[in-house]
Amino acid sequence: MRGDRAPRVVGERRWVNVSFGALAWVVGLIFFFPVFWMVLNSFKTEQDANTSPKLFFHPTLDRYKDVTKSAGGLLSFGEAFTNSAVIVLVSVTIVMLLAIPAAYALAIRPVPKWRDVLFFFISTKFLPIVAAILPIWILGRNLDLLNTRLGLIILYVGINLPLAVWMLRSFFQEIPRELVEAAEIDGAGLRGQLTSVILPIAAPGIAATALLCVIFAWNEFFYAVQLNPVHGSTVPIWVTTNVSTRGDFLAKLSAASVLACIPVVLAGWIAQKRMIRGLAMGAIK
């Protein structure tokens, strides 16, 4: 893409730039390598995967068949994906529906004591998850929410909401105040201001926030495994069911992990397109 071309730098700075560029690539590759190895392993036989590492082998889709075929009584691939999809979509939708008005109230027309409100939001993140698990489990049991999708939806809304409010608030603050005022004078009510000015302009930020919430909710393991071990189990739990005490499982586990990654990667790809389009829309001046 034209816009991606690096600016031309001359003189000494050039070598600094080149070495930083090279360093960035090296770090990037180091980070990507385990993922690459996982994808590679998922196309191997268990035998290939568990011997000394090799780059060339006969690729096979058998591991994918293994992990997706339903085994009687055990958590199936389809069930876990459906649970995860429902829980993630519903929880992220609720989070966004709550966080957008909250961010508006904190950024565009700050309520009194907005700093305290903001701090209160983030303070809910201070407590280690594990410290809260017992009361949450008891609450879940008393409210009949254990092993239900609803239980996790409520929890994931709670986990993601502070983050979403904080992120959206900073994105909303970037919106020139005059735009909101112009809309107000032009006759737009709160809804009109949101739909015709704030949301379109903050779209990249909203996409980024939603993506982050999707990732957190999709990958969440601890609560899921504690509260929904029997029913309503999510994809991360399904991935761990491929760990067995008998025989080799590295290739199978890799295949399951790749499948678990795909939705998040897709979501990231879609959100990224939205973000770039939003950024290209440009500021007002």
Place this chain on the structure above:
Amino acid sequence: MSAVKYEHATRTYEGSDVPAVDDLNLDVGDGELIVLVGPSGSGKTTALRMLAGLEPLDAGAVHIGEREVTNVRPRDRDIAMVFQNYALYPQLSVAENMAFALKQHGVPKEQRLARVRETARILDLEPYLERKPRHLSGGQRQRVAMGRAIVREPAVYLMDEPLSNLDAKLRVQTRTEVVELQTRLGVTMVYVTHDQVEAMTMGDRVAVLKDGALQQVGAPGTLYHEPSNLFVAGFIGSPAMNLVPLGDGRPVRIGGAEVVFDGQAAASVSNGSADITVGFRPEAVQVVADGPLRAEIRTVEDLGPEVFVHVTVDHRGDSVSLVSKMAPPFSGQLGESVGLELVGTTHVFGGDGSRIASTRGTLR
């Protein structure tokens, strides 16, 4: 009917003890273009925002037409506003930007289109109707912002420094266009600027503000020739009026020269014992070869039709800068010692800054 009236309008920002706008009383006639002018922090924009409903009043009231709008929401005030940075909706095309307010007010689509097209024709925006604001030049964006206001046919137009982002040439041109448009549409317009030249050239009347307080309202000529106090005298006019503090000594002297006033002013000044300051416009002081007041030429600005000569005079041990507007050709050299002569109106300001008298003064 769309006159505007501020009644004891006061606004103090949170965390501040000093009001941004203090007890503002101002009447704007129907169809009048009034300019609020003042340095930054003078409260001019706050005053405009109070009229727009974007800033609440802590005391007093605002009227538009017959209606008190102090507690009316901005969208129900029947106003349109042009912002300094234009505040165009970036995701909407020019046509959509202009139609936005009409749409919000439930104007049917055909009517919307017709009005947008008509406005675009007036402002020469027809070729750009489908473009997004980011694909327009600064001047075109400015016109879209104007168009967005015009298309609504509101009771009052509010302009918040709408020309300050344009380059100098375009600014002068657009200035004229805005005035023409306002005259043609016969609408009430409240226009805020920090640029006194813009204020003087555009306003039917100009209101000068300082530190939230209204200093003087009047026609541009009145402000220029009869400034009510030292601040207005110094703020209006470019280059600024020469102001020389003379203290309470009598007879009054600038440097070694005595200032003699004509008529009634003479008595009131020479009998008084208060601190006074005299002021005279650059055109009211002329550089001559010989004169009772000696000065040294510091810079000469030859603008073609006029020459501004900056001189310094020795006044009570201090070097005081004065500027004289001369007709070309001017032959004085830098560093040359010359004389000064008063030829026009001299204003006398009292110790509290208010104008005591304006009269012909001479140096002796």
